[in-house]
Amino acid sequence: MAPVLVWSVTRAVLLLCVFKVLTVPGGMDITSDVSVIYHGWFGQLSDGTFPSDDVTWQYPPGAALVILSPGLLTGLLPIGYASAFFVVACAADAVVLGLLLYAARRRGPRAPAAGLRGRAGVWAWVVGVPLLGPTAYARYDLMVTVPAVAALLAAARHPRAAGVLAGLGALVKVWPLLLLLGTPRGRATRAAWLSALLTVLLVTAGFAAAMPGALDFLSAQRGRGTEVESVGSLVLHAARQFGWQGQVLLRYGSMEFVGPGVQTVSTVAVALTGAVFGWLLLWRLRARHWSPTTLADAALAAVLLFVVTSRVLSPQYLIWLLGLAAVCLTLRAGRQALPAWLVLVATGLTQLEFPVWFADVVTGEARGTSVLALRNLLLVVAAVLSCVRLWRSTVPGEPEGTADRDSAREAVPAPRSTGSGTEPERDGVPGTRRPDGDRIPAPDATGP
Secondary structure, three states, X not given: OHHHHHHXXXXXXXXXXXXXXXXXXXXXXXXXXXXXXXXXXXXXXXXXXXXXXXOOOOOOOOHXXXXXXXXXXXXXXXXXXXXXHHHXXXXXXHHXXXXXXXXXXXXXXXXXXXXXXXXXXXXXHHHHHXXXXXXXOOOOHHHHHHHHHHHHHHOOOOHHHHHHHHHHHHOOOOHHHHHHHHOOOOHHHHHHHHHHHXXXXXXXXXXXXXXXXXXXXXXXXXXXXXXXXXXXXXXXXXXXXXXXXXXXXXXXXXXXXXXXXXXXHHHHHHHHHHHHXXXXXXXXXXXXXXXXXXXXXXXXXXHHHHHHHOOOOOOOHHHHHHHHXXXXXXXXXXXXXXXXXXXXXXXXXXXXXXXXXXXXXXXXXXHHHHHHHHHHHHHHHHHHHHHHXXXXXXXXXXXXXXXXXXXXXXXXXXXXXXXXXXXXXXXXXXXXXXXXXXXXXXXXXXXX
């Protein structure tokens, strides 16, 4: 199969880069986070304590499992921690590919058009990860993308399992909790959200009881400033051209601006994050029309909003967006197709920004900052388009609502008659069944 072949070739190149057989353009050692920081965390976590005294540790307790996982390989094979980490990252990459291939095949045989669109999602993942470059394997964001993708693909038939997966993802990095914003109202929402909440509480309680410092991450972000790659940093990059006297320093594991006005920019970013969270709550209250893809559409819109308003926008964040974009394209390349492809283009620009021209970004040279500005602009446009399309397709009275519901019906075959032709309400969403047993939610289900 062509996607698998292309995946194998491109991932072999990524592995050669992180193993330093091939030289990464830009001259940066992007693997130092693994060989120095992660390896140091591994030693402390192996002793039964969280690295709370390390300002670079800012993650929920479940991240410990990811950091410790390469130790399973070092105990079996004659390889070091960094090499084992890269192998685990590649395995996570392969799992996401397998999930997308399975989802595309399951839709394809009975709905050829849907299957064709689904393969677009597979290709988006196959091409997107190498566009980011070896950074994808030198950070642990691939590992958290696995439960996120699995949760979205499982949600339609298994909301409780989706909730557990989203909860597990949130225990590694918080953002997977946003995946549940688009669950259909009623039992599906209650099942998914309750499962996620119980998973987070139980696992966190277990870590807190067993390992000191499990909850210190809750206050670790307070001192963060404005990272040089964030959307808000463009204000400070522009101010440099007019004599701004600030500087860029390594703080909290990333390059941040320090100087006059930085605190104001950071405060505005936090306020914008709060504002977009309010918009998402408003959308949730106003939305009435749910289709089989609303969950993934809402997830992509939500994560895009939080990425573009955050004080920090590290290159590996694009892995999250790639996974969500691939799921949207796999389910149906309709409403979120354009935002998804914009994410793919932004991913390619990200490799130019980091690591190729990162020195120019830090020093404020035109080449690096221009690419950064274009990347961030594409992400902002993708976020706005994603939100507009989500609102129009789900909120009553919007012109695209009816069309989207009609296209949702066309994406699946007509249900086979079973006498009454309907299925009793399940998970709060009445509907019918496809011949393969999948339930087709009624688009206007509002539930309690």
